[in-house]
Amino acid sequence: MSRYSDPHADFYADDDLDPDRSPLMRRRRPLRSVFWIIVLLAIVPFALTLVYAVVPPVSTLMLARWATLRPVERQWTPIENISPLLARSVIASEDARFCSHAGVDWNAIRLVMEDAGEDGPARGASTITMQVAKNLFLWNGFAYVRKPIEIVLAHWIDLVWSKKRVMEVYLNIAEWGPDGVFGAEAGARHGFGKPASRLSGREAGLMAAALPNPVVRNTARPTRAQNRRAGTIAGRGADTSCIAG
Numbered sequence: 001m002s003r004y005s006d007p008h009a010d011f012y013a014d015d016d017l018d019p020d021r022s023p024l025m026r027r028r029r030p031l032r033s034v035f036w037i038i039v040l041l042a043i044v045p046f047a048l049t050l051v052y053a054v055v056p057p058v059s060t061l062m063l064a065r066w067a068t069l070r071p072v073e074r075q076w077t078p079i080e081n082i083s084p085l086l087a088r089s090v091i092a093s094e095d096a097r098f099c100s101h102a103g104v105d106w107n108a109i110r111l112v113m114e115d116a117g118e119d120g121p122a123r124g125a126s127t128i129t130m131q132v133a134k135n136l137f138l139w140n141g142f143a144y145v146r147k148p149i150e151i152v153l154a155h156w157i158d159l160v161w162s163k164k165r166v167m168e169v170y171l172n173i174a175e176w177g178p179d180g181v182f183g184a185e186a187g188a189r190h191g192f193g194k195p196a197s198r199l200s201g202r203e204a205g206l207m208a209a210a211l212p213n214p215v216v217r218n219t220a221r222p223t224r225a226q227n228r229r230a231g232t233i234a235g236r237g238a239d240t241s242c243i244a245g
Contacts, residue, residue, distance in 0.1 A: 045137040045153055049160050052136070052169065059135040059173040065180050073190075074182040079168035082184050083199040084240065087167050089208035092238040095128040098167075099242035103129040103158030104151050130154040132170050163242035171196075176207060178215045191219030205230030 048057070056076040065072050079087070091098045097105050108125040126134070133153035138146050157166060176187025184196040184207070191210075192203050199207070203219075209229035210217040217226055 045133075046156060048137070049153075049157055053161055053165065057136055057169060057173065059182070060137065060139065061135065061175060062173070062180075062182060070180060072180040072182060073177075073186045074172070075185040076172055077183065077185040077196055079164060079171065079243070082171055082196040083204060085201050085204035086171065086184055086196065086199055086207060087243055088238045088240050089201075089204040089233050090128070090167075090171070090211070091240060092236040093208040093233045094131070094211060096236075096238065098128050099163060099239045101127060101158075103127065103154035103156075126150075127154065128170050129158050129166050132166055132173070133157055135173050136169075164245075167243045174211065174214075176210065176214045177219070181214075187214070187219070201234055202230060205234040208233050 058074075062072050062074065095105070097108070105125060105127050108127075112125040130150050133150050134140075134146065137153060138150055161169075172183040172185075174184075174187075175182055176184065177190040181187055181190045187207055187210075188194055188196040188199055188203070191207065192199070206219045206222050206226060209222075209226050210219050217223075219226075222230070
């Protein structure tokens with residue numbers, strides 16, 4: 001049909017009257033696209049959590065290294081093939097209430113906020129589950145923006161995964177050495193020249209003591225402070241009942 005035979009042609013000839021071509025609609029389209037991009041980005045971590053319940057995941061740090069053509073050394077190892085002394089040491093060092101909280105230790109957060117000075121909290125209150133959420137989906141820095149998202153994702157992970165799966169993923173994505181060493185297996189071989197299944201109590205304590213800065217805290221050449229820290233960790237009690245069996 002020609003333009004002159006269309007009874008609405010004159011009405012829509014003016015862009016301001018065409019609802020699809022008006023300046024207002026043209027301005028709204030980019031905003032609508034941005035909105036849907038944000039929605040999709042928000043959904044991705046929740047969907048990937050379901051996938052990662054059965055598929056070995058990779059962390060954002062690993063992805064960043066691959067994207068910049070840097071090496072990544074990681075061999076996914078089932079938790080049954082990792083010394084239970086390492087899981088015990090990590091819980092004793094990083095998250096004493098791992099088996100009892102629902103992904104977030106609100107009591108620890110309250111204590112940290114009560115102790116916070118003018119420069120902000122002097123220590124963190126991140127649980128192992130929160131660290132998994134950050135390592136899998138989020139970023140370092142800008143904690144005041146990241147932490148609320150981290151808390152939501154930690155609750156979701158705790159709801160969807162078993163505690164055993166949370167620990168298994170954590171032990172396989174934690175950075176445990178310089179130059180892209182990730183996971184307990186690569187960390188044990190880098191630090192002690194042995195598989196993660198054969199770690200001794202002292203070696204497990206040294207690996208836990210290396211967190212959260214294993215690039216500087218080299219388990220292969222521990223400092224006196226690292227050895228003291230490992231001894232302190234080894235002497236602590238730790239509830240591992242939720243990952244046993």
